[in-house]
Amino acid sequence: MRTQYCGDLSSQHIGQEVVLCGWVQRRRDHGGVIFIDLRDREGLVQVVFDPDRPEVFKRAEQVRSEYVLKITGRVRARPAGTANPDLATGEIEVLGADLEILNTAETPPIHLDSHAADASEELRLRYRYLDLRRPEMQARLRTRSRVTQVMRRFLDAHGFLDIETPILTKSTPEGARDYLVPSRTHPGEFFALPQSPQLFKQLLMMSGFDRYYQIARCFRDEDLRADRQPEFTQLDLEVSFMDEDELMGLMEALIRELFRAVIGVELPDPFPRLTYAEAMRRFGSDRPDLRIPLELIDVADLMAGVEFQVFAGPAADPEGRVVALRLPKGGALSRKEIDGYTQFVGIYGAKGLAYIKVNEWTTKGREGLQSPILKFLPDATVAGIMSRTGAVDGDLIFFGADKARVVNESMGALRVKLGQELGLLDGEWRPLWVVDFPLFERDPVNGRWVALHHPFTAPKEEHLGLLESDPGACLSRAYDMVLNGTELGGGSIRIHRDAVQRQVFKLLNISDEQAEERFGFLLKALRFGCPPHGGLAFGLDRLVMLMTGASSIRDVMAFPKTQTAACLLTDAPSTVDEAQLKELSLRLRTRA
Structure with missing residues (x-):
């Protein structure tokens, strides 16, 4: 039925007669000249209809979005100043000579253009055959x-x-x-x-x-x-x-x-x-994102015997773990932001998220640090933490202390969240x-x-x-x-x-x-x-x-399920009739 795909046309085809088939992306009437953007799987091309062919022009006036058309026309260069650099076919257009409406279409329940993101995923899945027409999909x-x-x-x-x-x-x-x-x-x-x-x-x-x-x-x-x-x-x-x-x-x-x-x-x-052991030690995960330049640092030996049982308990537990996570320039985080991260690690079972803000360690030492936990930590422990983490003025140090499984999951997830939210990703692909x-x-x-x-x-x-x-x-x-x-x-x-x-x-x-x-x-x-x-x-x-x-x-995926394993397009899973169950020697238990 067609000679080319819409998106395959270029300036090389100028002067050639082509036959195109596809869907109407958009129709525009500019004072006696009708423009139709015709779309197929390879892309989109602009088709122009002049009133000098009255019957064809009349059919073009009837066209609406998502109508299915067959168009015959000649490829020509767009007039000077009208080229569209954002479109692969933006240097040319097709002067329509004939138009056949192969099928009409109701107004789609979802946008098939740049506003598609406004539709809910439920609506997109229910009308998946429309959603799949979008160029992005x-x-x-x-x-x-x-x-x-x-x-x-x-x-x-x-x-x-x-x-x-x-x-x-x-x-x-x-x-x-x-x-x-x-x-x-x-x-x-x-x-x-x-x-x-x-x-x-x-x-x-x-x-x-x-x-x-x-x-x-x-x-x-x-x-x-x-x-x-x-x-x-x-x-x-x-x-x-x-x-x-x-x-x-x-x-x-x-x-x-x-x-x-x-x-x-x-x-x-x-x-x-x-190794698995190194990945868990450094990143708290066996699938670490190496684009994030943050690592977990073990400090259990520094916390052994301190007055603060939140640290001392896990430090003495063979199944426990105490780690520090240095966030460069994290001292700029507000208390509200820190509270938000505390709530986040709670999702993974962490009971809290201790921290130390490094304000002026270089010049004031311990007095240049800010944290509710400092009063529980002796000078040697504080100095050890600063040395081992390499923290400098302006940084923030988060701490995780619990069973190793909880620490790995919560602090590993926090590391990823900080990296993504604070724009710390280094590189695009890190296998x-x-x-x-x-x-x-x-x-x-x-x-x-x-x-x-x-x-x-x-x-x-x-x-x-x-x-x-x-x-x-x-x-x-x-x-x-x-x-x-x-x-x-x-x-x-x-x-x-x-x-x-x-x-x-x-x-x-x-x-x-x-x-x-x-x-x-x-x-x-x-x-x-x-x-x-x-x-x-x-x-x-x-x-x-x-x-x-x-x-x-x-x-x-062309036809995925929802997060409850249902197909909104076909309404599956669904009930079956008694005869089918009987053939399978099955009987449904009546719900109370």
Whole structure:
């Protein structure tokens, strides 16, 4: 029906006759001359209709926003002084010779121009097919498509095979609730939608395929937030006969190629690496944003035995932590602003936020400091704090003291908030690897060991003996790629020996009977010549969110769910009739 896309026209097409199809962005009547801005997925072009073609001009007068048109015309240069430098097609226009109204449109319930941000997200999701017409949304989904193209090209070139894995599978514990699907042919039994292709990709390695990848749909029934959805997409891959350094190097190369090809950004080579312990010590997080030049500084030894029990208690507790966070030029913060940050850390369980303002330390010493806690701290402690933090006049020092988990979460979050709100970001893109994760951590509720990643992650070879003697000291062969404080992806070298896998299950309080019931097919496969293997999964939605500057993964997905896992467009989930339930041998329990 058309010869070109609207957005592809340029001065090279001047004098050519073209046929265009698209939607009306705007119609303007300028005293006998009608201008129509016609839009398609490639962009927008101005079409001019003169009254010397009465029938065509009359049809142009009927046109309204979002009408679907087919226009025939000739490309010409815009008159002198009327070029639009803000528009890709701003040097030319199309002189309309014919116009066909392919469809009319009601007035859209949301703006499709620069005022689109005025619409609520609920309205945008309910009319998603309109929201997706906006150039901003089209650009994001085009970027997403480009990302997957580059991924496939890179992996194909490196010998990976694109292999699909089942969507209907067995329910296995992987850290979140499964979405269950009742079976009609096996009454009372259920499939589960996969939280990831984890077990199947390991089975593919045991099948000898060596290098696998898949752009996979995954499903998790969990509480949602900006970077979570009940169904999401990840680049999932697995390799045999590679150690973690080889695999991480290959994945770095993939991400560098992706940023170079899609958005023209050169990322560092190689990415820096931090151990889990160092990341938690310096930043309170295993996904630190390295653009923020603020760090947590341990001061528990300086607080031991001080009169102030808020500090002395955690300093003496093996599970406690006391840290200082120096904010350069933070002395300018008002008491109201400090109170706001105190309320913020309270969200993470902190009972307060002590601070010292450094007004005139250089000339007045202790007398040049301002804080309600100074009266509890001896001179040696104050001098030690100033020396260790490197604070100078005009700075402010925040303190966190509690159980290590509370301190890490609250002060780590405060570090990020200060960096973002006070404009402290240094650089645009700061990737890194976090390595040497603990294999296990204690469940804070029942004290049992749980897998920090998943139960198929291999321990470091030199730590195999610690599985019996000291599980908490056992480090894993896991690795996470982090970019600007967001985990892009994570993976590990897997357990490939049956005896080690059973030993890990035992530590996780999974009996032999439970292991056979849940993972019997995997355990059996391990006994038939399983190669050493490992893999990684990148969150595609998160990756595209960062690359496009979107604030939520919902803005880079065509048809996302709300934060209550509902689809406003289709009104899903919905009830089903009694006949369907009967076919599935299900009956709903009547609510009281």
